[in-house]
Structures are given as structure tokens and as C-alpha cells.
Amino acid sequence: MKTKLQIACMTVLVLVFMAAASQASPAHWTYEGDTGPEHWGELDEDYLACKNGTQQSPIDIKHSELTASDTIQPMEVHYGKTEANIQNNGYTIQVGLKDHQNYIVLDGTRFMLAQFHFHHPSEHQIDGQHADMELHFVHKSGDGKTAVLGVLIKKGAENKAFESIWSSMPATETEEAVELEDTVDPASMLPANLHSIRYSGSLTTPPCTEGVSWIVLDNPIEMSQAQIDQFAAIFPDNHRPVQPLGDRKAVSVEH
Numbered sequence: 001m002k003t004k005l006q007i008a009c010m011t012v013l014v015l016v017f018m019a020a021a022s023q024a025s026p027a028h029w030t031y032e033g034d035t036g037p038e039h040w041g042e043l044d045e046d047y048l049a050c051k052n053g054t055q056q057s058p059i060d061i062k063h064s065e066l067t068a069s070d071t072i073q074p075m076e077v078h079y080g081k082t083e084a085n086i087q088n089n090g091y092t093i094q095v096g097l098k099d100h101q102n103y104i105v106l107d108g109t110r111f112m113l114a115q116f117h118f119h120h121p122s123e124h125q126i127d128g129q130h131a132d133m134e135l136h137f138v139h140k141s142g143d144g145k146t147a148v149l150g151v152l153i154k155k156g157a158e159n160k161a162f163e164s165i166w167s168s169m170p171a172t173e174t175e176e177a178v179e180l181e182d183t184v185d186p187a188s189m190l191p192a193n194l195h196s197i198r199y200s201g202s203l204t205t206p207p208c209t210e211g212v213s214w215i216v217l218d219n220p221i222e223m224s225q226a227q228i229d230q231f232a233a234i235f236p237d238n239h240r241p242v243q244p245l246g247d248r249k250a251v252s253v254e255h
């Protein structure tokens with residue numbers, strides 16, 4: 001039988017554990033106001049890189065300042081039809097992939113596609129200009145490194161590749177991801193020409209972790225105004241402003 005002292009000790013332990021657990025949950029952040037991008041670094045000590053980092057994303061990609069590389073191998077893209085789920089996580093619409101058949105190969109390292117999501121307007125700028133939207137394909141390597149493939153989206157023709165996602169897009173935050181009825185094909189979401197700009201950057205959301213290999217495609221894809229409007233009605237603005245390039249070099253890679 002447990003003594004009163006033992007029960008009291010256990011109660012204290014449970015309370016300490018609960019306090020630690022609640023402290024461990026990351027601070028809430030937003031895209032505007034007191035918890036907006038300029039304050040992210042002050043909201044949580046885990047977010048310090050947002051303020052103190054020197055290799056942050058996104059950036060303004062200036063063509064006149066790009067270094068051309070003929071030594072970097074073109075990225076290999078191995079994307080195809082796959083089952084997926086969809087979630088409105090309060091910050092974006094995110095499509096999660098269940099299998100591990102989609103991957104890219106970057107400088108000999110394989111990065112598996114884990115999820116893709118959208119920003120409105122674009123996060124990266126090209127020569128000082130935002131695109132209407134930006135699509136981020138987020139990949140992880142076996143040793144935990146992150147590579148993000150960014151595709152700019154401009155207003156134009158309706159894009160059928162996004163039909164199943166757009167017709168299932170949750171307008172409000174969802175606790176869990178919901179299975180998509182149709183498969184998605186990330187390959188159909190890329191432009192024909194995969195000429196890219198590469199640089200070393202960070203996550204564009206807290207905790208703004210650095211060491212992310214960025215590949216931003218030079219050529220945009222299109223979506224109709226109605227498709228852009230549908231996303232914008234849920235997320236009027238979910239972009240982080242561009243960050244200083246500092247002493248980094250962005251490299252242009254032919255495909």
C-alpha cells in the first residue's frame with residue numbers, strides 16, 4: 001500500500017511534469033501585429049534564429065548578382081502520383097504524403113518529399129518583385145537535413161494539377177489531416193524548365209532553423225485568378241518578408 005507521502009510525491013512529480021510539458025509547447029505566432037514576423041525572435045527562446053540568424057529565408061533573388069555554376073549537378077526530380085492528406089494548420093494549406101516514393105537528389109544526397117504547402121503572396125522575390133503565390137515542397141534526407149523546392153505561382157490559366165487539393169481545401173483550421181480522395185501528382189505542379197537558383201537558408205516560419213538547402217525555380221507555374229482568390233480568402237497574407245542575403249551567394253544552376 002502506498003503511504004500518503006508517496007502519493008504526495010507522485011502528485012508533485014505529475015505537476016512538475018505537466019508544467020515542463022506546457023513550457024515545451026512552442027509560442028503562438030502570426031503573420032501580423034505583436035506576434036508577427038518582426039517579433040518572432042522574441043516570442044520563444046527556440047525562435048532566436050528568426051532574429052539572430054545570418055542565413056535566413058526568404059530572400060530577394062537578384063539576377064544581376066547571381067553566380068552561374070557549371071560544376072553543380074542539376075537536381076534530379078523523382079515525383080509521381082501519390083496518395084496524400086490535407087490540413088489547414090492555421091498557417092497554410094499543407095498536403096502530406098504517405099509513401100516515400102517522391103524524392104529529389106541534390107549533390108548526391110536523396111531527400112524524400114514529406115509535404116508541400118502554399119504562401120500568398122510569394123515569400124521569395126525575383127528582382128524585387130513578389131509573385132502571386134509560392135509553393136514549397138519540403139524534403140528530408142536520411143540524416144535529418146532539409147531541402148525545400150520553391151515554385152513561384154503567377155496569375156494565368158487554370159491549373160488542373162491543383163483541382164483535387166483546391167476542392168478539398170479546409171477553410172478553417174483542422175486538428176488533423178484529412179485523406180484526399182484523389183491522388184496528387186507533384187510532377188504535374190512543376191514548370192517544364194527546372195532551371196534553379198540555389199542558396200543556403202532557413203525555414204521561413206518559426207523556429208527559422210538554418211541549414212536548409214533552397215532550390216527556387218526560375219520559371220513560375222500558373223493558376224487562375226479564381227484559384228488564387230480561393231486560397232487568398234483563407235490566407236490573405238501568409239508570407240515572411242525577405243531577409244538580408246549577407247555574405248551568402250545565390251547560385252544559378254542550368255537544368
Ligand SMILES: [Zn+2]
Pocket residue numbers: 117118119136204
Ligand atoms: Zn513555406
